[in-house]
Amino acid sequence: MDNRRMRELEEMCIQEDPPFCQAACPLGMDGRGLCSDLAAGTVDKARAKVEEGLPLPLLLCRICDEPCRTACPKGRSGDAISMALLERYSLENGKAPRKRPSFLSPRTDRIALVGSGLAAMAALESLRAKRYLPQVYIPDGDLAAQLREDKRLPRDLLDETLERLLEGLNVVTESPSLEELSEFGGVVIADESPLRYPGPTDDVTFATEVTGLFSLPLPSGSPSTEARRGLEAVLSLERHLQGASLESGRTKKTDRNTRLKAPEDDTPSKATVPRGETYSSEEATAEAARCLLCQCLICHPWCLYLQEYGGSPRKYIRTYHNNLIINKGNRTANRMIDSCTLCGLCAEVCPTGLDVGQASLESRRKMVETGHMPPSHHDYPLRDMASALEETDFLLDPTGGSPEWLFFPGCQLGASEPRWVSESYRYLTDRLESVALWVSCCGAPARWGGREALYMDVMDLWIERWEGLGRPKVVTACSTCHGLLKERLPEGTAVTLWETMDKLGLPEEGDVSAETVTVSDPCTARDDRTAQEAVRNLLRRRGLALEEHPRSGRTTECCGFGGLVFSANPDLAKRSATRRVQEAGHPMVVSCAMCRELYSRTGHPTWHILELLLSPEGKAPSPKPFPGWSARRENRKRLKADMTSGTVPKEPSESLVMDEKLRQNLDDRWIIEEEILKVIEEAQSGGPRLRRKDSDVYLAYSVLSERTLWVEYSPEGDRWRIHDSYSHRMTIQEVTR
Amino acid sequence: MRPDPVAEAFARSEEWICDECGVELETAEVTLTYLGASFPAKIPRCPRCGMVFIPSSVALGKMLQVEQGLEDK
Numbered sequence: 165m166d167n168r169r170m171r172e173l174e175e176m177c178i179q180e181d182p183p184f185c186q187a188a189c190p191l192g193m194d195g196r197g198l199c200s201d202l203a204a205g206t207v208d209k210a211r212a213k214v215e216e217g218l219p220l221p222l223l224l225c226r227i228c229d230e231p232c233r234t235a236c237p238k239g240r241s242g243d244a245i246s247m248a249l250l251e252r253y254s255l256e257n258g259k260a261p262r263k264r265p266s267f268l269s270p271r272t273d274r275i276a277l278v279g280s281g282l283a284a285m286a287a288l289e290s291l292r293a294k295r296y297l298p299q300v301y302i303p304d305g306d307l308a309a310q311l312r313e314d315k316r317l318p319r320d321l322l323d324e325t326l327e328r329l330l331e332g333l334n335v336v337t338e339s340p341s342l343e344e345l346s347e348f349g350g351v352v353i354a355d356e357s358p359l360r361y362p363g364p365t366d367d368v369t370f371a372t373e374v375t376g377l378f379s380l381p382l383p384s385g386s387p388s389t390e391a392r393r394g395l396e397a398v399l400s401l402e403r404h405l406q407g408a409s410l411e412s413g414r415t416k417k418t419d420r421n422t423r424l425k426a427p428e429d430d431t432p433s434k435a436t437v438p439r440g441e442t443y444s445s446e447e448a449t450a451e452a453a454r455c456l457l458c459q460c461l462i463c464h465p466w467c468l469y470l471q472e473y474g475g476s477p478r479k480y481i482r483t484y485h486n487n488l489i490i491n492k493g494n495r496t497a498n499r500m501i502d503s504c505t506l507c508g509l510c511a512e513v514c515p516t517g518l519d520v521g522q523a524s525l526e527s528r529r530k531m532v533e534t535g536h537m538p539p540s541h542h543d544y545p546l547r548d549m550a551s552a553l554e555e556t557d558f559l560l561d562p563t564g565g566s567p568e569w570l571f572f573p574g575c576q577l578g579a580s581e582p583r584w585v586s587e588s589y590r591y592l593t594d595r596l597e598s599v600a601l602w603v604s605c606c607g608a609p610a611r612w613g614g615r616e617a618l619y620m621d622v623m624d625l626w627i628e629r630w631e632g633l634g635r636p637k638v639v640t641a642c643s644t645c646h647g648l649l650k651e652r653l654p655e656g657t658a659v660t661l662w663e664t665m666d667k668l669g670l671p672e673e674g675d676v677s678a679e680t681v682t683v684s685d686p687c688t689a690r691d692d693r694t695a696q697e698a699v700r701n702l703l704r705r706r707g708l709a710l711e712e713h714p715r716s717g718r719t720t721e722c723c724g725f726g727g728l729v730f731s732a733n734p735d736l737a738k739r740s741a742t743r744r745v746q747e748a749g750h751p752m753v754v755s756c757a758m759c760r761e762l763y764s765r766t767g768h769p770t771w772h773i774l775e776l777l778l779s780p781e782g783k784a785p786s787p788k789p790f791p792g793w794s795a796r797r798e799n800r801k802r803l804k805a806d807m808t809s810g811t812v813p814k815e816p817s818e819s820l821v822m823d824e825k826l827r828q829n830l831d832d833r834w835i836i837e838e839e840i841l842k843v844i845e846e847a848q849s850g851g852p853r854l855r856r857k858d859s860d861v862y863l864a865y866s867v868l869s870e871r872t873l874w875v876e877y878s879p880e881g882d883r884w885r886i887h888d889s890y891s892h893r894m895t896i897q898e899v900t901r
Numbered sequence: 902m903r904p905d906p907v908a909e910a911f912a913r914s915e916e917w918i919c920d921e922c923g924v925e926l927e928t929a930e931v932t933l934t935y936l937g938a939s940f941p942a943k944i945p946r947c948p949r950c951g952m953v954f955i956p957s958s959v960a961l962g963k964m965l966q967v968e969q970g971l972e973d974k
Contacts, residue, residue: 494970494973494974495973495974496973498972498973538969538972538973539936539972540968540969540972541972833961852919852920852921852947852950852952853920853921853952854917854918854919854920854926854952854954855917855918855919855920856916856917857916857917857918862920863917863954865955872955874955874957874960888957890957890960890961891960892955892960892961892964892965892968893935893968894933894934894935894964894967894968895933895934895935896931896932896933896944896953896955897931897932897933897934897939
């Protein structure tokens with residue numbers, strides 16, 4: 165992921181876009197922050213925000229034209245937030261922020277300010293804060309000029325303000341001559357000056373054709389705009405004096421836009437009207453509490469992963485990027501990057517369609533490319549993929565090389581239950597001419613793990629073999645295979661088993677007597693409306709009453725298997741599955757073998773659709789529990805042996821004895837029984853082993869590819885009792901075996 | 902002071918003997934390596950054939966911790 169791509173994706177997240185009030189305010193006042201502080205009762209913080217956000221805050225909060233009002237979403241159906249009253253409350257009731265004494269001497273640049281009015285006053289306040297001592301020309305004699313006519317501004321307040329602004333300055337109450345002005349290093353001509361520059365001025369910087377001369381346009385009538393103009397002119401003057409670019413970074417600031425969407429779940433309410441001239445504490449809190457605190461985190465409630473590490477997708481993507489470019493120190497976000505299921509739900513609900521999964525996947529590819537992908541994160545799924553591609557891959561082609569149809573159920577369906585593959589295949593051969601069966605893997609684990617080159621190898625080989633079969637139509641039973649194959653096959657070539665069954669009719673007639681079931685769509689079928697409808701049709705035709713999962717169809721979620729999260733962050737995967745089953749009102753029915761496994765593992769009764777469609781008894785069988793990773797591997801082998809009429813090998817589980825708790829522990833450690841048996845067989849055929857004193861308990865290890873697997877065992881009849889098994893990835897040098 | 906889990910785990914090596922050589926294990930200095938990094942470590946092993954002893958508490962404790970640290974380097 166290069167810098168540009170990262171920024172592009174980051175930019176799509178609108179979480180840091182300003183709220184509507186702030187976008188509308190010429191001064192960019194943080195109204196949301198102000199309301200948030202006041203609603204929480206932290207008035208001192210609120211005051212600090214106002215003083216930082218507004219020039220001449222005590223004046224401005226009394227006369228502000230509040231452009232925020234027209235932008236505030238509260239104003240759509242009720243009253244907008246009374247921001248100026250809240251500002252005034254904060255200023256009058258918050259503690260003054262402690263000012264650090266300045267030991268720096270005033271700046272010596274010779275500059276001048278000409279004019280009067282709010283812009284001139286704001287400019288002067290800003291200049292003084294920056295330690296400039298301008299020569300001030302007030303042609304009409306009163307810096308406050310027309311402000312005096314405004315009854316809302318107490319005379320005392322104006323006088324105090326002027327005294328503070330002009331203290332210690334050289335003030336001339338008449339217009340300077342042009343000759344006089346030309347002696348200054350920089351000049352600001354403010355609103356009420358008759359000397360206003362007659363030529364063109366820049367809208368943003370107020371620069372004129374005369375270098376160092378900044379001239380404001382005619383008064384706008386909007387106090388907030390005037391104040392802003394004064395500040396901008398000073399910024400230009402300062403940049404001019406420093407020899408810096410006048411324009412750099414400023415265009416965007418004046419064009420402050422927001423892409424936020426107004427919150428929809430709002431109850432209209434009336435503004436709190438102060439009983440006196442200003443708000444009481446209760447009134448201010450009540451008014452501030454009406455604020456919707458507009459921001460976008462629409463994706464958060466949908467996705468446990470986006471809640472898991474906190475912050476917006478923008479922050480996630482930035483963290484990914486920082487993690488990728490780190491040179492020294494720890495890459496602490498590796499697991500974070502590998503914890504996204506890549507399910508695409510965020511893009512579905514995001515107002516700009518940002519897909520965090522895309523950034524996560526690109527980051528994984530980069531990690532693999534640069535050798536920084538932690539080997540342990542995807543170890544098990546990649547070993548499992550290798551097994552599915554090498555050990556348990558088989559093709560059954562009764563047509564001898566030119567089938568019209570190819571049933572490709574994927575690698576996981578038969579691992580869950582061999583019968584689902586064999587009986588679906590029988591169903592298809594009963595109804596269609598010339599169907600071949602190919603059980604293998606599409607390469608999805610490699611793609612999800614960021615190993616794109618490996619994925620392409622697997623997929624290229626797939627296509628090659630499919631072409632070798634004369635390009636038959638493909639029936640899939642896994643939505644992940646289906647989606648990936650569709651990327652490569654001509655349109656209309658791949659159909660799901662569910663559409664096919666919906667067209668060809670139910671395998672077994674008769675209703676199954678189950679109660680209502682909750683239908684849950686697999687995340688990789690999010691866009692596949694046809695498959696979703698076929699699943700529902702089939703279940704209804706089977707006599708089942710259906711309830712929709714609250715997040716289904718386009719907004720369905722991943723069970724935790726997607727993106728290999730079940731392996732890289734097993735705890736998060738378990739919590740995702742748990743949350744989803746908790747939202748289901750009934751036993752669930754899914755059309756994805758891995759959804760079936762991960763939901764079953766939570767203890768929630770979950771059927772794979774085939775379990776209901778293929779049940780011959782006319783009644784729903786009890787949903788089976790999660791079989792465990794070892795049993796799934798054995799299932800696959802059994803399927804291959806059964807279907808290819810090979811000799812059925814003795815299954816490791818027949819040779820091993822262990823208690824259920826240990827079995828589960830080994831499952832969590834990704835240790836499967838055939839590996840355990842391998843270690844024992846090696847030790848028993850003369851390999852080194854330790855023996856527990858005065859017993860027949862042995863401890864042995866084997867190095868299996870990247871891991872060293874230890875097994876503590878003892879003989880029990882003609883089987884082996886397993887006491888423990890564990891692995892590590894470090895290798896021990898200086899030990900010769 | 903809390904007992905050192907690694908030391909405690911290795912103390913259990915006294916329960917084991919090398920089955921092939923029929924001798925007690927002795928602590929020896931070996932080198933552990935992962936992802937290009939090497940560490941010296943004292944591990945019980947058979948003084949004759951070199952068969953080592955790594956209990957689950959070490960494999961799933963300290964070793965796992967170091968492995969994960971190295972994976973995030």
